[in-house]
Amino acid sequence: MIVQERDVHFNVNNVLIAHWNRMFLGIYVFEMGNMFYEFIFRDNYLCRLMSLVGICILMYSFICVPKRLPFSKNPGICIIAILYICVSLITIFRGALQSKIGDLIISPQYFWQYVLPFAVFLKIPRNYFEILYKWCLIYVITALCFCIYNFQDFYIDATAIVNSMVGWESYVLNRPQIPCQLALPICIYFFSWKNINNVGKMIIVVTLILALCAALFAGRRSVAASLLFFVLISIIIYLRRKKMKFLFLMLLFLSLFYIKMDYLLETLEDTFVVLFDRIDADTRSGVEDDFFRDFKGVEEWLFGRGMDGTYRSPSVAELDTMNRRGIETGYLNIILHGGLFLLFPYIIILLYSVINNVARRKDSYFSLSVIVYIIFHFVWLYPSGTPKLNLEYFVLWNFIAISYLTPDYFNNDY
Numbered sequence: 001m002i003v004q005e006r007d008v009h010f011n012v013n014n015v016l017i018a019h020w021n022r023m024f025l026g027i028y029v030f031e032m033g034n035m036f037y038e039f040i041f042r043d044n045y046l047c048r049l050m051s052l053v054g055i056c057i058l059m060y061s062f063i064c065v066p067k068r069l070p071f072s073k074n075p076g077i078c079i080i081a082i083l084y085i086c087v088s089l090i091t092i093f094r095g096a097l098q099s100k101i102g103d104l105i106i107s108p109q110y111f112w113q114y115v116l117p118f119a120v121f122l123k124i125p126r127n128y129f130e131i132l133y134k135w136c137l138i139y140v141i142t143a144l145c146f147c148i149y150n151f152q153d154f155y156i157d158a159t160a161i162v163n164s165m166v167g168w169e170s171y172v173l174n175r176p177q178i179p180c181q182l183a184l185p186i187c188i189y190f191f192s193w194k195n196i197n198n199v200g201k202m203i204i205v206v207t208l209i210l211a212l213c214a215a216l217f218a219g220r221r222s223v224a225a226s227l228l229f230f231v232l233i234s235i236i237i238y239l240r241r242k243k244m245k246f247l248f249l250m251l252l253f254l255s256l257f258y259i260k261m262d263y264l265l266e267t268l269e270d271t272f273v274v275l276f277d278r279i280d281a282d283t284r285s286g287v288e289d290d291f292f293r294d295f296k297g298v299e300e301w302l303f304g305r306g307m308d309g310t311y312r313s314p315s316v317a318e319l320d321t322m323n324r325r326g327i328e329t330g331y332l333n334i335i336l337h338g339g340l341f342l343l344f345p346y347i348i349i350l351l352y353s354v355i356n357n358v359a360r361r362k363d364s365y366f367s368l369s370v371i372v373y374i375i376f377h378f379v380w381l382y383p384s385g386t387p388k389l390n391l392e393y394f395v396l397w398n399f400i401a402i403s404y405l406t407p408d409y410f411n412n413d414y
Helices: 002-040 045-064 075-096 101-106 116-121 128-149 151-156 158-163 170-195 198-217 221-241 244-271 273-278 285-294 298-303 330-338 340-360 365-379 391-402
Strands: none
Touching: 002 045, 002 128, 002 170, 002 391, 045 101, 075 116, 075 330, 075 340, 116 391, 128 151, 128 170, 128 198, 128 391, 151 158, 151 198, 158 170, 158 198, 170 198, 170 221, 170 365, 170 391, 198 221, 221 365, 285 330, 298 340, 330 340, 340 365, 340 391, 365 391
């Protein structure tokens, strides 16, 4: 009898793992379809079909995974979560009638960002982090291939290409960001670095260096800073555990930096020309001022303008009509569509998830990963941080759900 129960449990767990693998596959196919459409096979509608297939795989598996109520023992956060989901649904319905069906289904920053929060209800398998690592590594290998495919443009002709732009060319400026965006989720595993095999470490390190260089050569500050955030946090945590080594290395680093500061700055300036040209450039104030001028009514600030909401931005386009559906500043983009009633619950959910982890978790690599990852997405609400359908934000909602599991979930780091 006991053997039969174990067999049933084993089969149920295998089915759950299969559904989770299919969800990750769906997200991967969706992202690859969008990447191919925008940067490789440009405007080829077969790529759109690929994205649609990814959505179908994701939704099928999403429906099949058993559901749970993560906030059932936390009535306060439960009310906040219900408010957030209700406002998300209202935001969808307010824009659905004016929406184009293609945008509704294919755009990662449009409809799907309001559906992603439902991922908190998914049942999390015990070996979730092992499954996630395999998919993060697939994303890293994809980023590496993308860097190699664009090697000439990213590392040899990058400065000339960017300087030859007339106005804003999204293809030129957004393409070097892709490797960093694909590689970002692997940063979760920096805190369990010793458990990664040597081949995996080599692939990750080479890819991160290439991804950072691609972003820096093109002067893409925010996306490069997102990777460096995790790198620096993981280094600081590692060195603090070594206490005396930490103090010694900090003093050594500061001494060398002071002695060689002028030489280092000159070398970096010669290498990353575009980055240093833009290092103190203010690319946010113009559109933010446009946003604040256009948002006037109390109702707009509270409820936003719906999923299809836009605002006037003369700084970007000299038009006297609503001409922008998004803004680079993450928290303002949330306000644009769903208002403060969408932003504040989102912030509260993020912060409470961090507090819940800090208060209840044992010393675990993955517990630390969850905390740092959620904090990063709170901090990144200013420079970027617009939610969208991709691995990064799917994992964020998974981590929020994990924050409310029993404390022994993190007992076994693989």
